[in-house]
Amino acid sequence: MREGAVRWLSPAGFFTLRWWDWGPVDGAPVVCVHGLTRSGRDFDALAAALAAQGRRVICPDLPGRGASDWLPDPMLYQPPVYIAALSHLLARFDGPVDWVGTSLGGICGMGIAATPGNPIRRLVLNDVGAFVPQAAMARIRDYVGTEPVFRDIPTLEAHLRVVHAPFGHLSDAEWRHLAETSARPADGGVALHYDPAIAAPIRAMEAQALDMQALWERVRVPVLLIRGAESDLLLRETAAAMAAAPNVELAEIAGAGHAPALMDPAQVALVADFLAQ
Template sequence: MRRHQLRYLLPQGFFALAWTEWGPEDGLPVLCVHGLTRTGRDFDSLAAALALEGRRVLCPDLPGRGASDRLPDPAMYVPPTYVAALSHLLARLDGPVDWVGTSLGGICGMVVAATPGHPVRRLVLNDIGAFVPKESLARIGDYLGEVGDFADLPALETYLRTVHAPFGVLTDAEWRHLAETSARPGADGRVALHYDPAIAAPFRGAEPVDMDLSPIWTRVTAPVLLLRGVESDLLTAETARAMAKRPGVRLAEIPGCGHAPALMDPGQIGLISDFLSTV
């Protein structure tokens, strides 16, 4: 695993985007983009597996998360900002790329893949689709940014096991990995979550409303693997099956998971590997 960063430009100035990278530098790139409150380190297991297959795997921390810079205005924490930051990384790659996006990362992937001249060869959408019910957005908003810090790493891990129980059945080592990569040092020996609490601001500026992404989805023509946690409230079965009617879309429903499958299980990794290995 290698660590990198680049400077990207927004109207408010230049900021740093950090990512971890796996595999040979001349391998066909795979860009793995995480969900709302997570980091690129969530993809360590997937990235290691794809790297063994000769793929170059890049796992960025979105702005305000992990090792990437926080932004000066909470209103900047919206998908157009994330796509702008990621576009600088795509420009550096300057060629075809496969995209694996969990939740928010999948929204960014759809936006890029719907844009004329995009470089996306294949797109994996992990528990995100063309329509998101307002009730699921309200649930996320209820916990987002509420917790400040924790007495120690085990306390943070306990919190993650609760709010991210829908990730599915994980081993103790996997939960500990998520905790270690979700923590930053706090005051007086305490630990805090890695992300800027200000990412919650867009959720609290107005009443939740249904998110209709169908105008974007209809412009996506790349082959798609659509992963859905069987118990997901964010990607409903109705939405997923409607999306799967489009030619080139493969739907796989993951039992024992809600929003969103953690992509650490060998079976889930295998689904992605098989899909991305298709020429």
């Protein structure tokens, strides 16, 4: 695993986007983008497997997360700004890329794949789709940015096991990995590795359903749509409607909600097989 960085231009100036880079540098690139409060290290298991198959895998930390710069204006923490940052990363590649996006990372992927001249060849949407119900948006609004400072890594891990139980069954080693890669020093303890201000745009408006159907209708590339069987964010009827399109393959993950962790060997193989086509 290597580290990479690019300076990108936002409405507030230039900032640094950092990423985790796996596999041969001349391999066909796969970009993996995480969910709202997570980081690129969530994809370590998937990235290692794809790298072993000769793919170059780039796992960025979105602005305000992980090793990437925090932004001075909380209202910049919105998908159009994330897409601008990610576009600077995509400009580093001369040719097509595959995209794996979990939740927010999938929204960014849809936004890019819906744009004329985009470089996305195949798109994996992990538990996010054309419609997010109001109840799910309210749940997100109520928890983001509210986590305390934790005494130590085991205490943070215990918290993650509760709030991210919908990730599905994970081993003790996998939970520990998530905890260790989610932590930053704070006030004598550890905090989650994101800027709490990412919640500001969500809290600035009344929780309402997010309808991205118009965006989704412009996506023409092959899509693997993954749904956690117990997901409250990607409803079964939304997934079924999306899967009616000829370019969409739907896979439902039993025992998971929002969102499958993509660490289980079967889930890794599902993604790898789709991207190998």
